[in-house]
Amino acid sequence: xxxxxxxxxxxxxxxxxxxxxxxxxxxxxxxxxxxxxxxxxxxxxxxxxxxxxxxxxxxxxxxxxxxxxxxxxxxxxxxxxxxxxxxxxxxxxxxxxxxxxxx
Numbered sequence: 700x701x702x703x704x705x706x707x708x709x710x711x712x713x714x715x716x717x718x719x720x721x722x723x724x725x726x727x728x729x730x731x732x733x734x735x736x737x738x739x740x741x742x743x744x745x746x747x748x749x750x751x752x753x754x755x756x757x758x759x760x761x762x763x764x765x766x767x768x769x770x771x772x773x774x775x776x777x778x779x780x781x782x783x784x785x786x787x788x789x790x791x792x793x794x795x796x797x798x799x800x801x802x
Contacts, residue, residue, distance in 0.1 A: 722740065727741070734759070735757050737755060738758070
């Protein structure tokens, strides 16, 4: 019976070629409200005055917490296999999301 339950809970996940290529990001900005977390993935080039949001992911608070746990577990496994990931101090990045509103 356990084998049958396991088969019923499997999810078939499809990954098309374009999505499989991935999107490079070296900056993430996270905002949240009571009902959702919004994660913007950005690719910044050194010295460039502009950067674009490459991908936006919207999560429920419950899924954001599950994602945090999964990412933490994976970082821990990576560090066990490859050593500590160095966290370099960098100056704060001034953020400008377009013109400011006027009243």
